[in-house]
Amino acid sequence: MIKALIFDVFGTLVDWRGSIAAELEPRLGDRAAPFADAWRQRYQPAMEDVRSGRRPFTPLDTLHRENLLATMDDFDLTLSKSEIDDLNLVWHRLNGWPDTKAGLAQLSERFLLAxxxxxxxxLLIDLARHNGWHWDAILGAETTGFYKPRPESYQRAAxxxxxxLGEVMMVAAHNDDLAAARACGLATAFIPRPTEHGEGQTIDLLPTADWEFVAPSLTELAATL
Amino acid sequence: MIKALIFDVFGTLVDWRGSIAAELEPRLGDRAAPFADAWRQRYQPAMEDVRSGRRPFTPLDTLHRENLLATMDDFDLTLSKSEIDDLNLVWHRLNGWPDTKAGLAQLSERFLLAxxxxxxxxLLIDLARHNGWHWDAILGAETTGFYKPRPESYQRAAxxxxxxLGEVMMVAAHNDDLAAARACGLATAFIPRPTEHGEGQTIDLLPTADWEFVAPSLTELAATL
Incomplete structure (x- = not known):
């Protein structure tokens, strides 16, 4: 019955915090992971301006860059324009979790994947090239014109x-993403990523609803399906 | 300088006429290829209604189905609804030219491909699965919201x-597609497909302008680049 799997990426497929902290560590030392957290903390509010209609659709790279400049201010970090441009593209070269590449390859044998x-x-093209993933298509905000969790985003993907809608399954490490997908009629799979936010993570450790599937990795999801 | 190649598909990558005629041959015999031609002849006028703004954006599968019903009338062909639905999806299972799969694999090593x-x-997802191609993303009319040769289509792809624009090269077997791409500032590569329209083909046998590259196959284009 399920014919396609669509995936959340930041946190679910890649370790954004660890990848960004590793890249900033030579420059920021102990402040590298907090910098990554602070940068990411501005992510939802920036998208909310678009979701609410206060701002026309704006690609995430643009929002990331604005958030980067604000975070640099907070951390008293000064960079040249070319250093800023390059650092902003760190989101294009995040590293996948250890199971991601093999899990996607296995799932691709039986389902359409995006x-x-x-x-x-x-950004999604570059992450696929960096990590050796193969997608059937690139969906998501820029393709659908809507940021998650707007329902139009999931509906347009299907x-x-x-x-x-019921033939598509949303795979995510975030309960709120799955709740929004389910509200549209999609199937749901929860893959907890207990260190997405570092060692002290308190959210999204457990499923908060009876998602159709819960698995500790994409390879185990592939085995279950 | 060229970083991505974007491809025309019908005629350039796949033999639509031969694939459709082969599927219809048991039912239509000698009339199978003429049926494919007649169905295809309704393609540009149907898109023109959308390009001109007379009709809102409509996916090609819908236009193909309308054109199929009209062509069936012309050929006095009667099919059940499920036979019509299935035949309309023949465009999702067209066969690539002999060089397409290997050429795309070679080009993918050095360029983004879509x-x-x-x-x-x-339709494009299914063609890729059917023929064993790997794309970085699916671009084209439904992603950009504009049918070629509208300039917005090429601009939005870049x-x-x-x-x-100059970092993207349009690869096509059709001079008019390349002319529209060049007018937007894209680079151009012409791959003639002298039997796209059958043995008596008279158009697009030769380049009609000084396209940046001309090659008889995708594998030879890969070797040249």
Whole structure:
């Protein structure tokens, strides 16, 4: 019955915090992971301006850059324009969790696969090249014109895949993403990523609803399906 | 300087006429190829209604189905609804030219690759699965919201790839597609397909302008680049 899997990316497929902290560590030392957290903390509010209609659709790279400048202010970090441009693209070269590449390859044998991320198309292309993933298509905010968790985002993804909503399964490490997908009629799979936010993580450690599938990794999800 | 190649699909990558005629041959015999031609002849006029703004954006599968019903009338062909639905999806299972799969694999080592077709997203996904191609993203009419040769179609493709127009090369077997791409500032490569329209083909046998590259196959284009 399920014919396509669509994936959250930041946190679910890649370790954004660890990847960004590793890149900033030579420059920031102990402040590298807090910098990554602070940068990411500005992510939802920036998208909320678009979701609410206060701001026209703006690709995530642009929002990331604005948030980066604000975070640099907070951390008294000074960089040249080319250093800023380069650092902003760290989101294009995040590293996958250890199971991601093999899990996607296994799932691809039986299902259509697409990222359904708030990242822009080129960001998702670059992550796939960096990590050796193969997608059937790039879906997500820039393709659908809507940031998750707006319902139009999930509905439009199913429409582009020419599938009924119930034939599409959202795979995510975040309960709120799955709740929004389920409200639209999609199937749901929860893959907890207990160190997405570092050792002291308190959210999204456990499923908060009876998602259709819960698995500790994509390879175990593939085995279950 | 060229960082991405975007491809016309019908005619350039796949033999639509031969594939459709082969599928219809048991039912239509000698009339199978003429039926494919007649169905295809309704393609440009149907898109023109959308390009001109007389009709809102409509995915190609829908236009193909309307054109199929009209062509069936012309050929006095009667089919059940499920036979019509199935035949309309023949465009999702067209066969690539002999060089397409190997050529795309070679080109993928050095360039980002995406189809830039008037086919809808799911059609292009299915063609890739059917023929064993790997794309970085699915571009084209349904992703950009514009049918070729509208300039917005090419411009939006480059924008989604985060590239300058001159960093993107349009690859096509059709001089008019390349002319429209060049007018937008894209680079151009012509791959003649002298039997796209059958043995008596008279158009697009030769380049009609000094396209940046001309090659008899995708594998030879890969060797040249």
């Amino acid at each position: 990222p359904h991320s708030n990242g822009n198309v080129r 429409e582009l895949l020419m599938l009924e | 189809p830039h077709s008037n086919g809808n997203v799911r 924008e989604l790839l985060m590239l300058e």
